[in-house]
Amino acid sequence: QVQLVESGGDLVQAGGSLRLSCAASKSIFSFNAMGWYRQAPGKQRELVAIITSSDSTNYADSLKGRFTISRDNAKNTVYLQMNSLKPEDTAVYYCHADTGIPYYRYWGQGTQVTVSS
Numbered sequence: 679q680v681q682l683v684e685s686g687g688d689l690v691q692a693g694g695s696l697r698l699s700c701a702a703s704k705s706i707f708s709f710n711a712m713g714w715y716r717q718a719p720g721k722q723r724e725l726v727a728i729i730t731s732s733d734s735t736n737y738a739d740s741l742k743g744r745f746t747i748s749r750d751n752a753k754n755t756v757y758l759q760m761n762s763l764k765p766e767d768t769a770v771y772y773c774h775a776d777t778g779i780p781y782y783r784y785w786g787q788g789t790q791v792t793v794s795s
Contacts, residue, residue, distance in 0.1 A: 687789030700773030
């Protein structure tokens with residue numbers, strides 16, 4: 679069983695920055711991709727960013743330029759750097775890790791990000 683532990687969520691003022699971390703309980707080399715989703719109250723979970731095992735990245739169009747995903751293989755950790763935060767970025771942010779065949783997606787427990795205006 680894989681454990682994903684997110685951290686770094688906090689209350690921050692608009693315009694501020696946060697860095698979220700997602701630490702995996704096993705080598706992240708074993709995953710085809712890892713990434714972040716978020717879910718705001720009353721809304722569906724939505725994609726934030728994904729990074730593949732070959733370091734390709736993909737972002738939600740609305741977040742390009744403000745958010746950056748990265749990985750540290752030695753620490754088995756994926757990061758999400760969030761800059762110029764807006765109140766609409768307020769959500770629970772969830773980390774995920776995707777295996778190869780057979781495909782399975784692991785989820786973390788989530789970390790709360792609150793951006794005040």
